[in-house]
Amino acid sequence: MKKVGVATRWGLHTSTAGGLGEMLRRAEQMGETAAQIFVKSNRRWEMPSLDGEEAKEFRKGKKEQDLWVCSHAGYLINVAGSDETRQKSIRALAEEVRRAEELGLEAVVVHCGSRGEKEPSEARRRAVEGFQEALQRSGTQRVKLALENSAGQGSALARDVAEWGELVQSIPDQRRAACLDTAHAFAAGFDLRTEEGRSRLRVEVLREIGQENLVVIHANDSKTECGSGVDRHEHLGAGKIGTDGLRLFLRDPSWAGIPRIGELPPGEREDRENLAFLRASCSTT
Secondary structure, eight states, X not given: OOOSSOBOOEEEBOOOTTOHHHXXXXXXXXXXXXXXXXXXXXXXXXXXXXXXXXXXHHHHHHHHHTOEEEEEOOTTOOTTSOXXXXXXXXXXXXHHHHHHHHTTOSEEEEXXXXXXXXXXXXXXXXXHHHHHHHHHHHTOSSOEEEXXXXXXXXXXXXXXXXXXXXXXXXXXXXXXXXXXXXXXXXXXXXXXXXXXXXXXXXXXXXXXXXXXXXXXXXXXXXXXXXXXXXXXXXXXXXXXXXXXXXXXXXXXXXXXXXXXXXXXXXXXXXHHHHHHHHHHTOOBO
């Protein structure tokens, strides 16, 4: 269903170097209306302590800027992994969800995990139970857990939209969410350069995920070819999907009102060009 009268937000994954206040300043300088952050190092298990006053000031500043913010969970997290990795992942994800709620974030985006040598059904069962346990252990009530589709690299879960949907639908109603990554979808075999490819992805996502559960789109171009199964992001319009395919996909009325976040290589000039691309691909309907 087309959303009426909703302004679509846009922004980038934005650095928190120098503190959360500096992150807000960067977002304001770039004119972002949405942003994504890491609440801890994305390559470490440990969660540093959070100063209560800094969290309070962040919530206040975010509200004053009218900035929609989500976080991305650490890349080590794999709730479908081996027993040791799985337990670390559940604990770390619970901590990240708790931190996101403390900061007033809208959602935590997390990868669905990799099955390794396990049967797909067993890996999905472990992932489902892991996500549910992490939410319970977090002691939170509001922030959503947004499961992200994958390119299918290695043994990653959620390359197939039906599998992704099964995982998303397992999350409790009030916490259920999904994140659609365009580069991942392209690498998984959805050719966004063609009307057929864009239509097929739209139909499958609306059927398996549900528009109401899609809370953010990772708007990324791809360094690799369609169906490669390899996750490599490129600046918007400069990759294999290209300007026309990305713009036509992002302008689809089905996605109106869903924030778009670019996760792209760094560079001040490139940041501004990517933001201009996102702004031009959004509309108020």
